[in-house]
Amino acid sequence: MLSLLNIKTVARFEIKTLLRSWFFRIFSILTLIILGFFDLMIITDVGPNPPWLFRAIPSSIPYFNLLIFNLVQAVIIVFLASDFLKRDKKLDTTDVIYIRSMSNGDYVIGKTIGVFVVFFMLNMAVLLLALIFNFVQTDTPVVWEAYFYYPLIISLPTLLYITGLSFLMMVVLRNQAVTFIILLGYIASTLFFLTARYNYVFDYMAFKLPLMYSDFTGFGNLDEIRIQRGIYLFTGIGFIFLTILLIKRLPQSKGMTGFSYLAAMVFVFFSAYLSWIHISKHNSIARTKAKMIEMNNAFRNESPVNIDAYSIDLAHEGEEINVRATMRFSNKSSDIMDKLLFSLNPALEVSEITLAENSINFQRNHHLVLITPGAPIHPGTTGEITIKYRGTVNDQLCYLDIEPESLGKNYNLAFMNIDKRYGFIEENFVHLTPEVLWYPIAGATYSPENPTFHNKQFSKYNINVTSKKGLKVISQGEKVKNADGSVTFSESVPLPQVSLTIGEFVEKSIEIDHVKFSLYHLDGHDFFAPYISDLSDTLSSVIKEIKTDYELDLNLDYYYKNLSLVEVPIQIHSYPRRWSSYQEVVQPQMLFVPEKCAPIAIADLKGTYDREKDRIERSNRAVSDRELQARVLNRFLRATFTNGFAGGRIRNFNQQNPQEIARAITQSSKYEIFPNYYSFIYHVKSGEWSILNQAFESYIAGENEDMMSLIRRRIGGLSGEENANQALLKSSFEEILKTETDRELMDEVIKAKGNYLFAFIQNRVGIDNFRTFLSKILSAHKFKSLDIEVFNKELKKEFGFDLEPHLEDWLKAGKIPGFLLSNMNAYEIRDGENTRYQVLFTITNEEEIGGLATVSFRIMSSFGGFGGFGGGGMPSLDLERIIYLEPNQRKEVGIVLDGEPRLMVINTLISKNIPSAISHFFNKIERNEKLAPFDGERILEITQPRDKEFEIIVDNEDEGFELVEQKNESPLKRWLDIQNDADQQKYTGIRFNRPPSSWKATAQPEFYGKYVLSAYVTSRGDGGRKAIWNANIRETGMHEIYYYVGRMPVRGRGRPGGGAGRGRPGGADGNNRQQNQGSYLFTIHHDDGIDDVEIDLANAEEGWNLMGNFYLSSGPAKVVLSNKTEGNLVIADAVKWVKID
């Protein structure tokens, strides 16, 4: 049947032929050179900024190399494999080979082995290359398992599958060109379209399949990987047998033909079976989750009992836990309860439930445990219930509130894909957080019918854990080792939740101000040690300083006695929730960071240290190693665990567009310790207004974020608040909460609405009064829930202000206001004996709904300037005034300040305004002795100025504005631009030193607009790109035509920032480009023809610039701006026609 000698012969000569193919040789050499270069840049210190990930997770070195190589070889194999028949046929060698005494199986298998061996050798060469770099980078250990597994998982199935598929297609189609095109199309569709869909079932080359190998747990989901790769391994083999059957050569062995039929059927059916298992497993999880949600909906109105105390006895037995959870409960509701409801992970099997020491019946429906007690539980009564259960947890049934699209979304870093895991129970590692429901939680969990509701309860916990000898157990509270080897954790204060982590950890602790700071990491994972080696005696002061700064910023205290930083596998993933800002990686007294903080760029202490040292040396300054180490550690800790050093949150990967960079800078880190100051201590409880808890959280976390907002818009196009406003323009807050699937946007909306609500309260009761009140009421409700009714009652009692009637509007309002600002001035005045500063401005709300605006100032310090964000965070603004404007109301606002204002930021909160926070710099403040201090608001009449009747303004936001893009751009470039645009919002952050090659909208306060201060920007060119302003002239006659020249960047004014120093004009967008502004070339259409007009930007005024007088008849008129300029860029903003007589 099969002759090994024939197979060997065919394979031998196939190998020889392939190895001598120039195509193959060039491909191999190029691949190795390119990969070698990549390795050099990303693994070793040669690269300017080698990503931390590669050194943090050593397995990523072979993974990255094989992943990239596999992608290329998949294409090359298609060509070479499909070439084999063509090559033989073309040279007419097929016949002389085919008449030899060998079976078709010998021939096809020999060919397959030939292709396979050659490429496998190349894979080995790639791995060897990776290994060499791995060795060279001495601080990165070699994970041998990864070098063993990756070729088997990535290369082997890919090679067999694509070879088999190419052979089969070639014998069926018998045309290499057609085969090649079809297969390339297939590869492209799996790579760009199918990608991670259907749980990676189409990902034959494992390009998107999560394969990151953790030092803790290896692969995130080995079973799934085996099945997915098995599908392609067996399909490939099946295709090879099908090729044997279909090859155009008379078979010579009936046995081989029969065997090939059988083998092809078996392998193809087996792979189909694996596909079915793979997909049905995925579907089964989706169905189970849908059922769980259905159950939650059904029981969402059932009041849960309050668990006053948990006593959990847990034995970790291999890949299972055996638990006895005793709960002391009470009925704190006003209802009589005839059943008790608990949620527990569906994979944990409940064996017995006892109530008052009597075994009772229960029902298990997915995650819900429904217990019917013998007698109803009356309000105020207490009891004790014990649930015994064992098993593992199915972590894929977590996050019911997260849309399947988000859950299924590929998580990758530097192309490498990481499985999303939420919990582990393995022999040597356990990681359980409340989300996996590892202990019974009273009541049902997430219900889409009340998406922001979360049943938070504060309970006392006592946890006793027995585990394998040598493993360290980590949980909340004081840890006591018992004589029987078990450990007990108990906490004196009630906690909202607890977690449990067991592993081969090394523990390091330090006590600072009665708080025990612990660090748990795997042996050998103390990557930080060499970079804090000189800090042994100052480490506590560094940490203490960070803690103090953070607490001052929040105005909150840390109430626990412990704080642990626990290293967990890279696969541990978490999501933002609808009911809170914290994620599962932050738990009471605990922060779970991915192994070696691999995704956190600033955790690369060595990189930061080296770069900082270089920088210092270049500036000829002297800083001791100790000081440098302190600085590096300080930045890492602040950027990662507090809201400080925002620049440090820019990651190396996945943040390549300005929006993402802006988000990274302005959003808090998911590992920020904030929940331990607020969310795990306080809870604002409301059934009807459940979103209020998050609004409180959001308010406390970021009361003063106007500077952040400014920076985010500069870089990213729109601030979070503006994104929220865009959403609120279309839907009410309530609708967004129910229907919005973009978690980030929802978070931004909640934050914006939260800020508005508190600004509203502050407007009514006074800013400082409210701060004092809030601090007082929260202090009185530590470790317990604060009912919103109690809050409102207290607010009413203290200030006579009833919040409740306003909440309905706050939640359901379908419109938002819009604000117009004018006459913004500041004067130095005399107020008695003192010199003070009078700020005056007019604010108008022309919309049909009232709204708020906050006014903040940055006051000139004795050192001058604003400070930067290079050290401890953004420079803050002082909130001075909150103004409320009724619908269609105009006010003159006067604010008297003791210090000289440099910057005024008027944040219009929820409004149509873009930018929503309008910044105004007071460059020169004149002295005005006659002006009497005015600190208050005056209502003005809204009148339309008479001269406006003769004006027609067409802004870039108006209908009369149109853009013409370059016509001769390549279709590919256009397509790529469309693809890029598809992922971006309308307003983008513009890098003025690298303007876009097509028109892009950007919103900046310097541009013209009613509510939206925006313009379109593009790079200079040959005039192919045009902006056109079309107006409908009302009256025939002579007209002045003006163009609006924005102040920045055309005028070369600097933007704020740039660190310390008074009057520093800004960065690259500022004055230093002023020489190269060029002029704008306009074409003006008028009754006497067409005239070209130039505006020389260096001499242009800020604001409206006259382009000339032209006679225009009533009807259409047009002004065209081309991108032909000597300057770097062209900005298209607004044109004004003014009728003159």
Added chain:
Amino acid sequence: MKISIEGLNKIYKNGNRALKDINIEIENGMFGLLGPNGAGKSSLMRILVTLMKPTSGSIRVNDLDLMKHRKEVRGFLGYLSQDFAFFAKLKTWEFLDYAASLAGLNKRVERKAAVDDMLENVGLYEVRERMANKLSGGMKRRLGIAQALIGDPKIVVVDEPTTGLDPDERIRFRNLLSKMSQRDIIIILSTHIVGDISSTCRSMALLNRGEVVYHGSPDRIIEEAKGNVWQISATNAEFEVIKEKFHVISTIPDRDGWEVQVVANNIDGFHGINVAPNLEHGYVYFMEYKVNNSFSESY
């Protein structure tokens, strides 16, 4: 070794009947297969070398049914196709080594000896390290026959082996085939070059439109043509008439007109002399007067 072909038919999917009821027996030695283009030679040979199935009929090689015992038959087959080229990336000896491996020479030493021996036989030993595709046309043919002959096949089929070769190479190639045919093997030589057969084959078949119209020795065809090959000295005007009336085999211009050789039963009206026929004359005479005139005769 004996090949018995009985009632062999081949009808292609498009309805073209390539072979009609072929019945031939082929024994050891060189066997020539002659016929015009489209006569069915290639179809017959492709069936003989197991590349194609017949529609009906049988071929037996000794006692083996070719279709049922492909494995065994392929074990002693050698084949050189008409347009045979080589893997671009193999050296001369490597290609032969590949063929030898596939022919069952599994032991490296044995195979090397066979390859070297064969290279010596076909006069390619000196160029054994040269890439096969860099050989001259004649060398390539010799390498082709070498790969067909390596491993001591019992049946060797060569298809139009001398097409495109210069006269020296052609003679050299014929001699090589003749030398090989001294062995105990059948060499089937398919060609439309009559000279190849006349100088090498003791037995032959003539195919026309899928039918065997002659099967026997080349001498007998020559015999048939005896007295029917004429040499005529003709003026230009006569030459024009001769071209119209007779099958002209050769024309040589001379001082007064033309020396013309024709095949014809008689040359009434012209003066000519009978010349001794060769196989080419016999082939023409046979095709013109026996086949095309539907002259039926049993051979």
